[in-house]
Amino acid sequence: MRDLIVAGNWKMNGSQQFVGEMLLALNKASFSEPVNAVVFPPSVYLHEAIQQAKAVKVGAQNLFYEKSGAFTGELSASMISDVGCEYVILGHSERRAIFGEDDLLVAKKVVAALENHITPILCVGETLEDRDGGKYADVIATQVKVGLSLLSTEQTSNVVIAYEPVWAIGTGQTASPLQAQEVHELIRNLVAELAGIEVSHNMSILYGGSVNAANAQELFSQPDIDGGLVGGASLKVDEFLAICSAAAEVLKR
Numbered sequence: 001m002r003d004l005i006v007a008g009n010w011k012m013n014g015s016q017q018f019v020g021e022m023l024l025a026l027n028k029a030s031f032s033e034p035v036n037a038v039v040f041p042p043s044v045y046l047h048e049a050i051q052q053a054k055a056v057k058v059g060a061q062n063l064f065y066e067k068s069g070a071f072t073g074e075l076s077a078s079m080i081s082d083v084g085c086e087y088v089i090l091g092h093s094e095r096r097a098i099f100g101e102d103d104l105l106v107a108k109k110v111v112a113a114l115e116n117h118i119t120p121i122l123c124v125g126e127t128l129e130d131r132d133g134g135k136y137a138d139v140i141a142t143q144v145k146v147g148l149s150l151l152s153t154e155q156t157s158n159v160v161i162a163y164e165p166v167w168a169i170g171t172g173q174t175a176s177p178l179q180a181q182e183v184h185e186l187i188r189n190l191v192a193e194l195a196g197i198e199v200s201h202n203m204s205i206l207y208g209g210s211v212n213a214a215n216a217q218e219l220f221s222q223p224d225i226d227g228g229l230v231g232g233a234s235l236k237v238d239e240f241l242a243i244c245s246a247a248a249e250v251l252k253r
């Protein structure tokens with residue numbers, strides 16, 4: 001059975017006080033195995049979040065693929081591994097749209113993460129224009145193919161993919177469970193073509209885009225949706241915990 005992952009991407013939000021309060025509250029909660037709850041604080045708070053986290057794992061929101069050197073403002077994979085990160089979000093649509101990251105750059109980052117034993121969450125997803133123009137399947141296929149293109153089959157087996165339609169991020173307009181399932185199935189079939197059925201069958205594919213406590217269970221009940229990459233709702237502890245419980249409920253059935 002594939003692990004269900006509930007990943008809370010805090011984006012550029014929070015403070016030392018917020019990190020302390022969130023981790024305190026999360027430490028008091030109980031999470032059903034094998035639901036993996038992971039939080040992604042801004043990088044300046046990674047160390048203290050990792051020191052405080054007991055019940056959840058901690059990941060980074062980005063990395064740069066070079067090992068070290070003159071790359072002002074960047075963090076290497078070995079640095080985020082050194083402080084204890086187990087996951088990293090790569091190719092998020094905000095990185096692609098605001099910071100100009102392309103598929104090949106993202107692919108290099110995926111390699112760097114895996115070489116440092118960090119699980120990359122490779123984000124893919126179409127814009128509203130792509131969807132309305134009927135191009136979404138092609139856009140997503142290219143993002144997946146190039147994003148995984150530098151990996152061996154064994155490396156691919158350690159990747160998590162997150163499908164995040166750009167039009168659903170932070171808008172309150174979630175993809176319907178059927179829309180999401182259609183794309184998740186497409187991604188799983190694509191991974192089967194690239195790396196074989198077994199890798200595809202075992203890969204966790206998360207949905208992201210306005211996930212909340214009210215819609216999580218229906219989304220996670222879809223056969224190819226293995227959890228969520230949650231933005232806004234992960235900043236509210238009760239909401240995040242309710243989403244984790246929704247994942248656990250799906251597992252129980």
Ligand SMILES: O=C[C@H](O)COP(=O)(O)O
Nearest residue numbers: 009169170209210231232
């Ligand atoms: O990384 C998370 C996604 O961008 C989703 O954000 P959202 O839940 O606020 O729509």
